[in-house]
Amino acid sequence: MERFAALLDTLVYTRSRNAKLAALAHYLRETPDPDRGYALAALSDGLDFAAVKSSTIRNLMRERVDPELWTLSRDYVGDSAETASLLWPESGDPASPPTVGEAVAALSAMTRANVMEDLPRLLDRLDAEGRYALLKLATGAMRIGISARLAKTAFAQAFDVALEDVEEHWHGQAPPYTALFDWAARGAPAPETGNLPLFRPFMLAHPLGEDEILDLATYAAEWKWDGIRVQVVRSPGESGLGETRLYSRSGDDISASFPEITEALDIDCVLDGELLVRGDAQGGRDGGAGSFNALQQRLGRKTVSKRLRAEAPAFVRLYDLLQREGEDLRARTWHARRAALETLLPRLDPQHFDLSTLIGVTNFADLARLRETARDAAIEGVMLKHRESPYVAGRKTGLWYKWKRDPLLIDCVLMYAQRGSGKRSSFYSDFTFGCWDGDPDAGAELLPVGKAYFGFTDEELKQLDRHVRTHTVQRFGPVRETDKSLVFEVAFDSVHASRRHKSGLAMRFPRISRIRADKPPHEADRLATLRALVQD
Numbered sequence: 001m002e003r004f005a006a007l008l009d010t011l012v013y014t015r016s017r018n019a020k021l022a023a024l025a026h027y028l029r030e031t032p033d034p035d036r037g038y039a040l041a042a043l044s045d046g047l048d049f050a051a052v053k054s055s056t057i058r059n060l061m062r063e064r065v066d067p068e069l070w071t072l073s074r075d076y077v078g079d080s081a082e083t084a085s086l087l088w089p090e091s092g093d094p095a096s097p098p099t100v101g102e103a104v105a106a107l108s109a110m111t112r113a114n115v116m117e118d119l120p121r122l123l124d125r126l127d128a129e130g131r132y133a134l135l136k137l138a139t140g141a142m143r144i145g146i147s148a149r150l151a152k153t154a155f156a157q158a159f160d161v162a163l164e165d166v167e168e169h170w171h172g173q174a175p176p177y178t179a180l181f182d183w184a185a186r187g188a189p190a191p192e193t194g195n196l197p198l199f200r201p202f203m204l205a206h207p208l209g210e211d212e213i214l215d216l217a218t219y220a221a222e223w224k225w226d227g228i229r230v231q232v233v234r235s236p237g238e239s240g241l242g243e244t245r246l247y248s249r250s251g252d253d254i255s256a257s258f259p260e261i262t263e264a265l266d267i268d269c270v271l272d273g274e275l276l277v278r279g280d281a282q283g284g285r286d287g288g289a290g291s292f293n294a295l296q297q298r299l300g301r302k303t304v305s306k307r308l309r310a311e312a313p314a315f316v317r318l319y320d321l322l323q324r325e326g327e328d329l330r331a332r333t334w335h336a337r338r339a340a341l342e343t344l345l346p347r348l349d350p351q352h353f354d355l356s357t358l359i360g361v362t363n364f365a366d367l368a369r370l371r372e373t374a375r376d377a378a379i380e381g382v383m384l385k386h387r388e389s390p391y392v393a394g395r396k397t398g399l400w401y402k403w404k405r406d407p408l409l410i411d412c413v414l415m416y417a418q419r420g421s422g423k424r425s426s427f428y429s430d431f432t433f434g435c436w437d438g439d440p441d442a443g444a445e446l447l448p449v450g451k452a453y454f455g456f457t458d459e460e461l462k463q464l465d466r467h468v469r470t471h472t473v474q475r476f477g478p479v480r481e482t483d484k485s486l487v488f489e490v491a492f493d494s495v496h497a498s499r500r501h502k503s504g505l506a507m508r509f510p511r512i513s514r515i516r517a518d519k520p521p522h523e524a525d526r527l528a529t530l531r532a533l534v535q536d
Contacts, residue, residue, distance in 0.1 A: 001097045001126060003031060004039050005133035011144045012423070020146065024154035029185075035100040037176025040155065042137050044148040046175050051110040052119065052138040057084050060120060064089055075478055078425025081135035088131055091124040098125060100137070101176070107138050141421070148250065159184035164393045167201035169193070171251055197233040197245040200270055200322055200330075201393030205383060205400035213364050214401070219384040220334065221359040221367055224402055225317055226292050226380040226494070226508070227276040228299070230254070232316060234265050242266070246275075257301045258314045264352035269344065272320035272391075274356070276378060277312040289317065289378035292508055293496035315352045318345070319383075322391055330391040337391065371405060380493055381405050407491035408533060410435070411516060411524045413446055414486040417468040418479050420453060427461055428468040428480065429453050431512070433488050435503070435530055440522045446484055447503040449530060450492065455511035464515070487516035487524050495533050505530055 010023045024043070028036050041047045057080050061070045065087050077083040098106065103122065110118050119138075123131050136142055152170060156163040161184045172193045173180050182188035208214075229249040237243030244262040246255045255262045258275065265271075277298070279290035290312070297312055298304060321341040322330050329337050345355055359382065361367045371382050381404035389399040412433035420429035430453040438444030456464065467486055474481040491513040498506035505527070 001100055001103060001130045001133060003027070004035070004100050004137075005129040007039070008133050008136060008142075008144060009129065011146060017150070020150065021154045021157055024146070024151065025158035028155060028158040033178060033181060034104075034176035037178065037181060038100045038104045038137075040151060040177060041175035042140070043142060043146045044151040045140060045142075047104070047137070047140060049107040049110065049138050049140075051112050051115040052107060054080050054139055054141070056115055056119065057081070057135060057139070060084070060116065061087060075419075078419040079421060081132055081139065081141065082425070084135060085128045085131035088123055088128075096125070097127075097130055098122060103134055103137060104175075155180075155184065164201065165190070167393050171199040172196050195236045195238065195240075197235045197237060197243045199231060199233065199245075199247040199251040202229065202231070202249055202272065203320075203391050203393065203400060204395045205402040206395050206397060208384065208401040208403040212401075214384055216362050216364060216367065218387060219401075220338075220387055221361065222319070222356050222383050222385070223359065223374070223379050224381040224383045224404065225274040225276060225289060225356065226378050227274040227289070227295055227317070230273060230275040230316060231322075232261060232265055232271040232273070234268050234270075236268065242268070254299075257298055257304060259304065260309060261314055261316060261352055264349040267324075267344070267347060268326065269324045270322035271316065271318055271353070272322060273316040273318040273353075275314060275316055277314050279378070291378060291494070291496050293498065293506055313351075315354065317354055317356045319356050320391060333388045333390065334385050335387045371403060374405070379405075405493075407493060407513070408495070409513060410490055410492070410530060411519060412449060412488050412490050413484050413521045413524045414467075414482055414488060415446060415448055415484065416479050416481050417464075424453075424461075427465045429461055429465070431464070431488070433490060435525050435527045436522075437503070437527045439526075444526075447527060448501065449503050449505055449527070450490060450507040450510040452488075452490065452510045452512050455491070455513060456515070460515060484521050487519040487521055488512050489514040489516050495530055497534055503527055503530075505534070 007023065007027045011020055014020050014023065028040065031039065038047070058070070061084050070083070070087065073087060074080060074083045077086075106118065106122055122134060126134060152166050153163055156166045166184070169180060169183065169191050173191060179188070179191040183190050231247045232244065233247065234242060234244040244255070244265050245253055246258055246261050248254050261275070275295065276289040277294045279288045294312055295314075298308060298314065318341060321337050321344060322328070324340060324344060329340060342355065345353070359367065359370065361370060367382065381402060384401040384403060386399045392399070412435055414431055415434045416432040417428040418430040419425055420427060430451065432448050432451045434446045434448045436444045437447050440446070468480055468482055471482045471485060472480045473483050489512075490507075490510050492507040492510040494508040496506050496508065497504060500506070
């Protein structure tokens with residue numbers, strides 16, 4: 001556990017991506033099994049301990065230190081694991097600290113009935129750095145600048161194997177990834193997963209440069225739909241009777257949230273597309289795609305009622321075909337895969353699968369005009385795909401480009417702020433902002449319309465943190481209410497009606513575009529301006 005704690009400490013205080021990769025690669029090479037596998041799982045969000053939650057830590061600490069001291073300390077530090085690791089009473093127990101593998105075994109055995117007794121025994125065997133590492137491991141709240149993709153890149157770097165191969169073999173393996181380490185570190189055969197309905201790495205697109213112009217004879221154009229990118233996979237499975245899974249872009253199995261999709265596919269294949277809900281069930285037109293807000297009602301649900309399935313029926317708008325009845329098509333050109341997908345389409349359930357049509361323009365200037373005028377609720381821009389491109393994992397220069405619409409802009413007033421987590425735990429970096437529900441000079445109310453925690457530089461973050469601290473008028477636990485004196489220009493992709501918010505509106509991807517210190521708050525926008533942008 002000491003070595004894992006030292007790794008976390010290095011990763012937290014290292015800004016350089018290459019330095020993080022080097023530190024993690026060294027740890028994976030030098031640490032024995034199963035510790036390195038469990039550490040890798042923890043860093044890539046592959047572990048879950050049902051009995052240990054943030055509330056568990058709070059309850060433990062309130063039994064051991066003054067509750068007011070805990071609350072004040074947690075508010076100051078901004079991170080529960082760090083606060084608890086520092087405040088935990090030293091036991092003086094000389095017992096040797098647990099390894100990562102021992103800690104994982106102990107945490108896995110904990111239940112709600114015994115966690116309040118067993119977790120303290122584990123914490124008592126560690127120093128402050130070890131307690132911090134254990135609590136981060138237990139709760140899964142790493143937030144140390146390591147993504148699953150970066151962890152896989154470090155694995156590839158550690159053992160000099162191709163990242164594409166790591167991506168291909170990763171899914172279907174369970175922590176501590178013994179077969180994966182056997183293959184990469186000891187030269188064993190790659191894990192056998194041929195008959196399992198496993199996730200394949202997505203091909204991704206580069207943003208199109210501001211002044212780039214592409215030849216539409218070389219690149220095909222299609223709409224970039226505003227749902228969630230998914231992969232639908234059916235294979236014979238271990239039983240040989242066929243299994244279907246629905247995966248998100250990050251490789252998470254979301255089949256339970258959209259069972260009608262997995263039920264509808266009975267052909268062994270791997271499909272790449274956009275998960276959407278029917279617009280006719282949400283006030284849309286002709287059974288087309290509804291807004292992301294409509295889709296959001298179903299995301300993250302472990303079970304879906306018949307009523308919700310009827311109100312927001314899901315379907316997949318298909319982009320690509322990776323495999324078909326045992327044949328891998330990824331090495332073929334986009335043009336050939338598209339033809340194969342069009343041939344397969346009549347065999348698919350039309351209620352749950354349709355094809356993302358190509359945009360029929362040959363002039364790039366015409367495409368630019370069409371892109372800006374298309375403000376459909378389910379469209380967020382244009383995709384440009386090289387007609388000769390194979391389907392390769394990750395972003396490869398020159399093959400696929402995404403050309404998002406320019407964001408919408410509106411001026412809002414800062415209302416509330418909360419501290420961030422991880423590196424930002426010392427700064428107020430999560431900002432809630434609002435628009436006026438009428439004329440503020442006539443006493444109109446300011447209502448929240450969104451929340452953002454990015455879009456500003458490190459220097460601007462310091463400026464905003466100072467503003468929050470010096471303009472606080474009330475505190476609500478970790479949240480500070482500020483006086484209504486600072487205006488943000490907020491960029492967002494779209495806005496939708498929402499019953500969950502007092503303003504009746506919800507923004508899609510809000511981010512702070514500019515700090516408008518020059519603008520008086522009474523000149524910020526009205527809710528009516530935002531309502532006029534709502535897509536039906």
